[in-house]
Amino acid sequence: MTVRIATVQAEATPGDIAANLSSAATWIERAAERGADVIVFPEAFTTGYDEAAFAGSLPSADDPAWLAPVQRAVDGTGVVAILNTALDRGDRRTLTDVIVVPGELPVVAYDKQHLYDSERAVFAAGEGGFSFVVNDLRLALSVCYDANFPEHAAAAAAAGADVYVNSGAYYPGGAHRRDLHYAARALDNGMYVVFSGLTGGSHDFIGGSAVFDPLGRRVTGVVAATPGDTPATSTPPEGLAIADLDAAVVAAAREHQRMWADRRDDLGVPRTVGTVTSGASVDA
Secondary structure (H helix, E strand, O other), X not given: OEEEEEEEEEOOOOOOHHHHHHHHHHHHHHHHHOOOOEEEOOOOOOOOOOHHXXXXXXXXXXXXXXXXXXXXXXXXXXXXXXXXXXXEOOOOEEEEEEEEOOOOOOEEEEEOOOOOHHHOOXXXXXXXXXXXXXXXXXXXXXXXXXXXXXXXXXXXHHOOOOEEEEEEOOOOOXXXXXXXXXXXXXXXXXXXXXXXXXXXXXXXXXXXXXXXXXXXXXXXXXXXXXXXXXXXXXXXXXXXXXXXXXXXXXXXXXXXXXXXXXXXXXXXXXXXXXXOXXXXXXXX
């Protein structure tokens, strides 16, 4: 079985929830025109990734009425949407993936577990992972900084995930780390990694939306302008990166790249020999 997934690279307007949800609906329609089964949005796309927006009024986890524009788009196209938002949980605020499914109530699915330093004063960290199945492929959710921790993706793979989905927002200068993390998570665990990145906004986010195959190779991304066409500081282009994810490719990768099958849960207690000076010999 395959899943055609579309990952968004776009700018959100800080604090303008209505405008951002309208934009999300448009992206869903565009993804549907290209045959997508699932669409992934960047981190905090609903509110914009912005400190003032985070401190203000947020969408409520208890009343899904705010999702109406996205729900209509999903119902009309049949595309499943993974929408990340800053969310009011009543007793706490979280950075949360909401799954919007055609003809069903939205699922408040996954709260970001690894909070970046500047987020900890506002948000509470999530307490567990989340995955769901589309066309026999299991998709596990993560948000930005989660992917910096190999054990987070490994836990998803151990729970049966074929695809590791990440919504993020990377600051200027972070492109090398971003691409290295997502490629490594894919190769480490023999699974697809799908990243959706914000652009522009109050922090000049750098996008980078892409899909990596289970061998860690980028198979698609949002095409940028030809080098030299625009200044290096310009906002990355908005667009969709679309790929067909195939369970057979995951199985083949895990068969030939044996890191996942050969990993050891128990490596024992590391031995030490104290301090060794230059030229000294060490008895085993």
